[in-house]
Amino acid sequence: MKPRFPLLRFELSAAYRGRTALLFAFGFALASVGVALIGLAPGGALAVQGFARTSVSLLQLVLWVVPLLGLATGAIAGAECHELELVAALPLPRERIVLARWAAWTVVLSACLAIGFGAAGLVIGALAGAADGMRYLALVGIAVVLVAASLALGLWIGVVARSRARAIALAVVVWFVLAVGVDLVVIAALAILPPREAGWGLSLLLLADPVDSARALGLGLFQADAIAGPTGAALKRVLGGWGAWLLVAGLAGWTALPLALAGKRFARSDL
């Protein structure tokens, strides 16, 4: 019987065997448990605050770490596409190589996230009970969607950049813009524009940034205005209940569009 999805299996095996996944799984689990144990300790005392409040701290961790890891991993995987001369000479559309790489790394990094969240979840559940556990699972879902979008964007960067060093440098710049730069723009806009006029524009800007989209989704989960950031606060005010679906659609677009661009670019590239 012909094996199904041979290219995905090949890429999964390659991703699984690399050290990146192992290191990330270990590091993220350590950080997640650390946040769960002491991140929200009131008054400096060691205490776990239950799923809801601890998740807010974990969301912050996700918003900083996951895009950086996804962008960097995707950038390297994209640049390495140009080293796959033997695979590119097989009877396959080249776009499928990019798609398989993205899918494999999404699966592997999602598994790493699950390990990290799982470790923290065990600690929280054991010490503070299972209240708000479903929201915690939704947070894992947000992290997975964000890693998928970051990987797709990173792959596009890597395919365009070609060299690993250039790809990683570009990925870090893009990460900085998405994680910090957009919010700086929003803060400046809020300072200049009257609040009513700023609302819709800021919400659209939020859709233009997958990290802020994920942040706003997290905000919606836990009603944690304090960590929403200026764009998140604007979105909550403007979009109301259906905003979450718009954000999910936005993140799906942030995955599909870079993937399509990366596939098209790679299909026309000389290796």
Added chain:
Amino acid sequence: MIVLDHVAKRFDSHAALVDLSLRVAAGEVVALVGPNGAGKSTALRILAGVIRPTSGAAAIGGVDVVTEGYVARRRLGYLPQKLGVPPTTVVGDLVALVAAIRAVAPADAGHALAAAGLGARRGATVAQLSGGERQRVMLALATFGPVAALVLDEPSISLDAEGADEVRETIREAKRRGVAVLFASHHLHDVAALADRIVVIVDGRVAAHGTLDELAAAAGVLRGEAAGEAPIDRIYRVLVTRGRARLRLVTEHAA
């Protein structure tokens, strides 16, 4: 059948191929020879769909390798000069991938690997293989499935005498099965032993082509009279030198 029709390839300002046309019929073995940088690998990589020609057309079995690339590659076996996969790739994974895509039963793929003397190396990464082992794996992969055309870039590089014999036998066997074989090599004795026709490329252009006898006549070398060196070496040197001189003439004329 393999066809290159007035193919040119530029990398930025460098012309790797200026004008190359050749045909390889089913059951025919054609060798590409020429100095380093002549454009041999570029021509083969265009056929494999790895790079795109700047102008001209290339086809495998009548299917254009640019416009219908992956359809053309269905019946193409390709041995790249470079590794072609990340060094951390596991041999067994690579074999499974190529076998699945070429619709070769896993057991047959395993037999092919064992026949190449590498059955016990399935779990090794490509980087852990010796140069010769790597070349044998890649050659086995190139011949997987119902290939109608074989494009081999330096097939006997890194191989010992025994391995080089195996490569020669693989090419002869492909010819017997009616496969069109195009290979590039610096091993002129392989070329003389295997090729029905030889194409000499110099600086991206065809300097000479024909059978060994035709090339010997063109070079003014009598095959039994090349004192102090093998006839093929002498023929090659004469034709390459003449090709370069002709190119200089053309360049000066154009200037």
